[in-house]
Amino acid sequence: MSHKSGASGSYTLSRKAKWFSSWNSYLFVLPALVFMVIFIGFPLIYNLIMSFQNVNVYNLSGKHDFIGFANYMKSLKDPVFYTALQNSVVFTVLSLFFQFTIGFALALFFNLKFPGRNLFRSLMLLAWMLPVVISGTVFQWMMSGDFGVINYFLQTLGIIDHPINWLSEGSTALLGTVVANIWIGIPFNMIILLSGLQGLPDHLYEAAKLDGANRLVQFRHITLPLMRPTILVLLILGIINTFKVFDLIFIMTSGGPVTSSTVLPIYAYQMSFTTLEFSQGASVSMIMFLILIVISIVYLRMSSKEEVH
Template sequence: MAVSDLTALESTQARTGLRRRSLDRVLDSVGIWPVMVAATALYLLVFVGYPVVYNVVMSLQDVTVSNLRSFDRPWVGLANYERIFSDPLFPVVLRNTAIFVGLNVALQCIGGLAVALFFQQPFPGASFLRGLVLAGWILPPLVIGAVWKWLLASDNGILNYALQSLGLLNSPVFWLSDPSTSLIAVTMANVWFGLPFNMILIAAGLAGIPRDLYEAAALDGAGPIRRFMSITLPLLRPTLYALVALSTIYTMRAFDLIWTMTHGGPVDSSNIFPVWSYRLSFEVFDFAGGAAISTLMLLVVFLVALVYVRSVRAEKQV
């Protein structure tokens, strides 16, 4: 390269650096960070705060198809909530939701921990297999629901075929059309769908544990179980707290997968609160009832988040 070219290049770089420093000084002088914070707050108010407030207000009104587009709606107070609580379907949906959320949180956390510990061990093809596990999490819930609906089909489903081939079943199981198995079916699908997310969080927590602790414990004669109970679990406690809270919140809003597989049936055997809210709002056009159920779900999610924040705060003070 010629001397003139080098000189021109250096001059261009110097001018670029000067412009960048000038831009930084201008941004600092106008206070760009308050502007960014204000923009974020405005976004949250418009796209999160307004829908939440609108839903809460609608749950306190008598909303019908005729007055849905207008804001001239009579106030009924807590009448919609009283109607939801007195509905014969409420205890059924409450039981289904409790079973669905409880099983999903427990199995996703335990399964995610097991898979994360498995992939922590060095072996050929670990990265490839980890990528395959994560591939299922990338897919939309509608696709996951369609795939599992095909896997659990009574006539030509892969699961029934495999179990019958192994001699574990004499006749096919009607996973999605039998009230005694439909909730189990959607739970299996949702656990499989959410397990990679739990694995990622736990793997990040495991990566933050110093290897020196395991080496020192091994030198002291501690076995794998003892190292897991004395080192891994205590140091993973903050991660597990976050995992339980996030899994509960994500499972509480599960709708797409269940709607694709069972529509909440048969006979409301897999009906949970998000599905019930949707059916009230868009099948029966009971918008106020659907809003009341959504508000109750929001309250549960808020309580879970509050318990998580308090537990983390108490953990830091210890």
């Protein structure tokens, strides 16, 4: 599409050729498009349709009736839905905040030149490459109240005087999963920010140094503004990814105790596969989808403004 935006002065192509070249470029997108339609579009629409029907265990393989917004109303009337929504927001905000700040700090650190930098940078990525099943289980062990290593350390250091059941206490279960998720997410944040940092032009910093700007001023007035697009992309990806987290929480607490760590994906899963109310589960996932769409639109608006600047 870029060939058009810069071509305002040179309309030498005939209309037909133009039509062809623009459709030609769509042809290149076609394989990806077909893939997306089959593996993303189709399930999405299937889910949308199901959320307006009454699919449950009795009629799963039979006929389904359209029942309008009844599933949505039922979900919105369920107090557990709001607990899950609140938990999702807390989980996402806390995870992102710490993933991002720690990731940024590490990115700035690894942007310095020092021996062994590449080795440590690759080692950092390990956390991200580990399957979630493994990191989730390890965190579950570490946070265990009876034999967990975290309690052991805190007790040895005298910070707490009796063991805390991190994952089986309503007040700490969600925080426990947040901590694990932060650990998993830091490397991703770091790598994206680091690649952004390495693309920044050196001459700006040299000029600033000549003008007597210290590190902090450089960071505030050069690094941050130039990194804005990268940060935006990272945060929006982060919101979407974190909002969808299911496996980690499912492994660590399965949403419990009671509902204290139930986030929306867990709630939707339980609707569909524990209580076998498929269409109500579908309605919850559609609500999640809507929330993420709104966030994405805000992002697209912001980034298109960015381009204009």
